[in-house]
Amino acid sequence: MMTMTPTTPFPAERVQDSDVRVLLLENIHTDGANFLRGKGYQVDTLDRALAEGELIEAVQGVHLLGIRSTTYITEKVLNASDDLIAVGAFCIGTNQIDLPATTRQGVAVFNAPYSNTRSVVELAIAEIISLARRLHEKSTDMHAGIWNKSAAGSHEVRGRTLGIVGYGNIGSQLSVIAEALGFKVIFFDIDDKLALGNARRCSTIEELLTDADVVSLHVDGRPGNAGLFGEEQMSLMKPRSLFLNLSRGIAVDTTALRKHIESGHIAGAAVDVFPVEPKRQGDPFESELRGLRNVILTPHVGGSTEEAQQDIGRFVASKLRSYASNGGTSLSVNMPEINVHVDATRHRLAHVHHNAPGVLAKLNAIMGDHGVNIETQSLATRGEIGYVVTDIAAEVGPDVLAELAQLPETVRLRQLS
Structure with a gap:
C-alpha cells in the first residue's frame, strides 16, 4: 500500500x-x-x-x-x-x-x-564484416538476378584497425570481441577510460580518424554530441575506410556522409539511428542515405533482439x-x-x-x-x-x-x- x-x-x-x-x-x-x-x-x-x-x-x-x-x-x-x-x-x-x-x-x-550491450556489439561486428566483404551489395545484385562473382573491393578484417569513438559499455565490449577477431583496436573517449586487452587510447579524435580503417561511433545523446561527426571529421578519415553509427542519430551529419560515400572516400557505412525516426511500425522512412551502394540501413534495431x-x-x-x-x-x-x-x-x-x-x-x-x-x-x-x-x-x-x-x-x- x-x-x-x-x-x-x-x-x-x-x-x-x-x-x-x-x-x-x-x-x-x-x-x-x-x-x-x-x-x-x-x-x-x-x-x-x-x-x-x-x-x-x-x-x-x-x-x-x-x-x-x-x-x-x-x-x-x-x-x-x-x-x-x-x-x-x-x-x-x-x-x-x-x-x-x-x-x-x-x-x-x-x-x-x-541489458542490450551484447546485442549492439554483435550487430556492429556483423555489419563491419558485411561492409568489408560487400555482402549487402552482392546480396542485392543476386536478388536482382545479377551474378557478380568478384573479389574486387572485398577484404578480411584481420589486421585492420578499428577506431571506437566512445568507450563505454558498448564500445569497450566491442573492443574485446574485435580484438579476438584480429583487429587492432584504438579508441577515443572524453572521459579517462581503462583500455581493455591491447586496445590503445588516442589522445584526440583526429588521431583516431587518421589511423582507423573502420570507425564505429558509440556515444550518448547528450546535447554536446549533436553534430559530433560531420564534414571535418569525415575528411580526416583514411581513404576507403568504413563508418558505423549505432549510437545516436543527432551525432552524424548525414549530408556529409552521403557526399563522402558518393565520392568513394568512405567505402561503406552502416547506420542504425537517424535524426528523425518514424514513430510507429509501417510509417514511411525518409533519409538521404537511401539508395547508396554498400550502405546498410537498419531501423534502430541495435538492441532489438x-x-x-x-x-x-x-x-x-x-x-x-x-x-x-x-x-x-x-x-x-x-x-x-x-x-x-x-x-x-x-x-x-x-x-x-x-x-x-x-x-x-x-x-x-x-x-x-x-x-x-x-x-x-x-x-x-x-x-x-x-x-x-x-x-x-x-x-x-x-x-x-x-x-x-x-x-x-x-x-x-x-x-x-
Missing part, C-alpha cells in the same frame, strides 16, 4: 498496489508488463510512441510510465501528470527525457544501461516496482541512490526534498512530536535533491503526513507499507 502525497494539494490520495496504474509505450517486451501485473498493478500497453499532446492526455492518473527511445518526456508533460512518480526508459539512453525537470518534480527515472528486449523488460519493470512499492532507487538515473530491504512488518516514509541543511532534523522533529518511533533511516543526496527513507513501526496519520508535506523543502512524500 502506498499513500501518494503531492506537495499540493493535501490531503493525499491513498493508493493500494492494486490501484497503481502503469502505461507502457512503444511495444515494450511483454515480460515487463507481465511482471508488473503479477505484482497487482494495472497495466496498459501501446505499440507506438506518443506525441506530446497525446502523452499529456494518456498519462492522466498514471503512476508509472514506460517508454523507449521515441517518446519524449518534456516538462510540459510532467507538469500535466501529478500522479506520475517514476519513468522507465526501456533502453540505454535517456536523452528523450527532461532529466532536470523530472528531478525537480521528484519523479524517479530508471533505464537499462547494460528477443534476448535483449526480454532482459530490458524485466530489468526496468523491476526497478519501477521497487521504487513504487518499496522506495528503492538503485541505479536511478536522476535520484539519490538508496538500496532498501523489504520488511512486511514495517511501514515506510519516502521523502524527496531540496538538498538543504537541516532537512533530516526537521523531519525527525515532526515525527518525534507526534510520537512516531523511527526504526531505521537512510539519507542520500545528489546535486540539488535529497532523499530519505524512514522505516517506522506503525502507519502514520494524515496529520503527520500533512506537516511533513508542508515543509518548504518537500518535493514529494509517499507512505509505503
